[in-house]
Amino acid sequence: MSDHHLAQMNIGALRAPLDDPSMADFVTALDPVNALADAAPGFVWRLTDEGANDATATRPFGPDVIVNMSVWEDVESLRAFTYRSADHLDLLRRRRDWFVPLGRPGLVLWWVPAGRLPTPEEGGERLELLRANGPGPDAFTFRDPYPAPGAHTGRERVTEPG
């Protein structure tokens, strides 16, 4: 087991307030999809608001910008949940129904020492790093993943299994 875990943050600019009828499909999907994440292999932690089951009230990046943040054992477990569960893939596929394009990266991945939980502020810094320099060991994406510190030397391309 690695001594690092994968942190993930993505932000989305809402098209309408969450209680607007146009957002109903998204809001309805939150609980089931969060439950799916909680039960997914490799899931470690996700950000929630105090007394709530999601983090939709946390808005450090602007009044209309919601945050999704979680920790996983590795890139592959997060990738499997993100892209290979039908319910979550359907949400991603329809994201333009609910979210305005940012025109720049909205998702960032980075490594944290196992046991230490990331904060949205830290996520914001990583996102800025990604936007400024492109993918690197300190801030990367699914398309250009980097290995955990000490795991391997150099860049590691994670490919789809055959």
Next chain:
Amino acid sequence: MTEDTAGTADGPGGTAAGEAFGERAIGAAGALADPVRRRLYRYVCERGEAGRSDAAEALGITRTLAAFHLDRLAGAGLLEVERRRLSGRQGPGAGRPAKVYRRSGQEVSLHLPPRDYEAAARLLAEAVERAGAEEALYAVAREEGRRRAAEAEGAGSAGAPVRLEEVARALAACGYEPVAPAAGQEGGEGGEGGEVRLRNCPFRSLAADFPPLTCGMNLELLRGTVERWGGFQARTAPEPGGCCVAISKNNED
């Protein structure tokens, strides 16, 4: 100084220019020039995997000949080989493990003169994501799906598919490699048996880098097709290695 003239600095094969001219792909395609080998390749792909004896029997050739051709296909990178003990026999007396062949994960594509549509697809996908133009892509895909449906109806003598098996047959022409539900299970209550699963993703490498975009496009493509035929629906159902869409009969039917 740039190398823009093929074959100047480097020789005919195993070089940058050689790769641009598809040396590896030509080798793979060359292995398929033999008709028996082509039938074997198709047999293995359709079956998912096959041993030497099954393949020989299915094609009506000797096991030795099947083994020779299967190994040539593996040597060309078209098939991959796994050694496995068949029929659960283990321990001493179980014999040597048999070779099981399946299609390799390598993609072979050959464009002469050299073309790079995949790089273009990646750039376009990135631009669509950045601009948030997914809706436009989905709409275009749906239209293309309807066009394909009309084309398939025109090509077949039977008109629009009515049964799931006919849907499967029609989608085979688009490269999806459908697996039709087993006989007798059709019209079941939405179980595995009542669905057409698609074993091949025609957009595989693009889907690996742009999953929601590519799977969304593919879903709309298939929706356009099966909805035009009527009585069918397509849903997201990601499966490792296969296509992320499953097709079933409409519930209200």
